[in-house]
Amino acid sequence: MANVVVVGGGAAGLVAAWRAASLGHSVQLLEANGRLGVKLRISGGGKCNITHDGPLKELLAAFPKEQARFLRPSLHAFDNGAVLELLRREGVETYTRDNGRVFPLDRPGSAGAVVAAFEALVQRVGVRVRTGARVTGLLGRAPRFEGLLLEGERLHSDVFILATGGASYPETGTRGEVLGWLKGLQVPVEPWFPALAPLPLQRPRPDWEGVALREGELRLSAGAEGRRLASFAGDIVFTKAGISGPAALELSQTTERARRAGAAWLTYASVPELPEQVDAALQAEQRSNPRLLAATWLSRHLPERLVEPLLQAQALSRAQMLKDLPKDARRSLVALVTALPLGEPQAVPLARGEVAAGGVTLSAVDPRTMALRSWDNLRVCGELLDIDGPVGGYNLQAAFSTGFAAGTI
Structure with missing residues (x-):
C-alpha cells in the first residue's frame, strides 16, 4: 500500500481521498482553508446542485466533444447514480427538478449537509485531514514528483493527487496558482479563462x-x-x-x-x-x-x-x-x-465565474487514472483539469468522477 497526499479538500479532493483510503492506502488530505468544502458550501446559492439527472450519454453530451471523450472512463466508473447512492447512505436525500438538476432536499444548510457527508466518509476510512495547510510550491522533475513546499515544511510521499480547483471565487481559496507551478514543471496547461460568470x-x-x-x-x-x-x-x-x-x-x-x-x-x-x-x-x-x-x-x-x-x-x-x-x-x-x-x-471577471475554463491540458492526462503522462506519481483532478461544462450540476459531477479515478490507485 502507498502513502498518498491529496491537495485540496473540495469535491474532487474529498472523493479522491476517500477512494484511495478505502482501497487501503495511507492518505493525508491537505486543505488551505480552515475547513473542508468551502466552495461546495456556497454552490447553487447554498443549496448545492450535486449533479444532473439522466443517463451517461446525456451527461456527456453536455460537454464539448474533447472533454466528453476524456470524461467517459471516469463517468462510467463513478456516475451520477453512484454519487447519489453514496450520499444517500450518509443520510442526504435528494430530489430532481424538472430541468434535471439534482439537489439535496430543501432545508437550511443543505449544501453543508453534502460536505458533512463527505467529511464523514473520509474520517471513516482513516484519512488524516490537515486544514490551514497551504502549499507554496511543487518539487520535482519528470518522471518523479518529489514533494510539496508548505509554509515551513517539505512534504514527501509515494503518490500525490492535486485537486486544488480553478481560479474562480478566490475567497474560497481557489487562487489558481498551482497551474503556474505545473507549467514551470513543463506540464502542458491552458491559461485560466472566465466561464459561467x-x-x-x-x-x-x-x-x-x-x-x-x-x-x-x-x-x-x-x-x-x-x-x-x-x-x-x-x-x-x-x-x-x-x-x-x-x-x-x-x-x-x-x-x-x-x-x-x-x-x-x-x-x-x-x-x-x-x-x-x-x-x-x-x-x-x-x-x-x-x-x-x-x-x-x-x-x-x-x-x-x-x-x-x-x-x-x-x-x-x-x-x-x-x-x-x-x-x-x-x-x-x-x-x-x-x-x-x-x-x-x-x-x-475571472474571479466571479462558477468555474474557470483552462487548466491542465487533457491530452497530458490519462483519462482512466488522472495520472499525468510522463510522471510516475502525480495525478490531477477536478477543476484543475481543462474542463468546463454548462450550468446544471455537470461540473460537480465531473469533479466527483475525476476525483474517484484519481483515487483509484
Whole structure:
C-alpha cells in the first residue's frame, strides 16, 4: 500500500481521498482553508446542485466533444447514480427538478449537509485531514514528483493527487496558482479563462436590478449590426453591473472571447418569432383593437417594471394607443421584444465565474487514472483539469468522477 497526499479538500479532493483510503492506502488530505468544502458550501446559492439527472450519454453530451471523450472512463466508473447512492447512505436525500438538476432536499444548510457527508466518509476510512495547510510550491522533475513546499515544511510521499480547483471565487481559496507551478514543471496547461460568470455591461442598468427576463434567448453578435456569434435560450436577471442568470453564465466565455477579439454586442429576444412576424401581428392588433395601449402590448412580452422606461426612451407616453402609433415607433416596439439591446460587455471577471475554463491540458492526462503522462506519481483532478461544462450540476459531477479515478490507485 502507498502513502498518498491529496491537495485540496473540495469535491474532487474529498472523493479522491476517500477512494484511495478505502482501497487501503495511507492518505493525508491537505486543505488551505480552515475547513473542508468551502466552495461546495456556497454552490447553487447554498443549496448545492450535486449533479444532473439522466443517463451517461446525456451527461456527456453536455460537454464539448474533447472533454466528453476524456470524461467517459471516469463517468462510467463513478456516475451520477453512484454519487447519489453514496450520499444517500450518509443520510442526504435528494430530489430532481424538472430541468434535471439534482439537489439535496430543501432545508437550511443543505449544501453543508453534502460536505458533512463527505467529511464523514473520509474520517471513516482513516484519512488524516490537515486544514490551514497551504502549499507554496511543487518539487520535482519528470518522471518523479518529489514533494510539496508548505509554509515551513517539505512534504514527501509515494503518490500525490492535486485537486486544488480553478481560479474562480478566490475567497474560497481557489487562487489558481498551482497551474503556474505545473507549467514551470513543463506540464502542458491552458491559461485560466472566465466561464459561467455574470456579464458586466458597458452601460449597466442599476435601476433594473432584480428584473428577470424569462423564456427568451440571449444573443451575442459581432457588433450592433454584426453577424450572430452565439445564442442561448434561458433566463437573465439584471444586476447593478450588468446581467446574470443561466443564459448570461452560459454565454460568458464566448462573450469574453468576442470582446477580446474586438466586437461583442448583446441582445435579448423575449419573443422567439422573427421581427417581420411580430410586426405583422402588431399591425393586425392595430386593426382589430385600435384603442389598445402600446404599454399594454409591451407588458405582454416584457416585465411591467421595464415598460415605462422603454416607452420613455421611444418618446412614447403610457396613453399612447395603437391606432395612433407611427410606423417607426411600431417597429421600435417590435425591436424591443425581439432584440432588446443590452449593449457592449465589459471584461468578464475571472474571479466571479462558477468555474474557470483552462487548466491542465487533457491530452497530458490519462483519462482512466488522472495520472499525468510522463510522471510516475502525480495525478490531477477536478477543476484543475481543462474542463468546463454548462450550468446544471455537470461540473460537480465531473469533479466527483475525476476525483474517484484519481483515487483509484
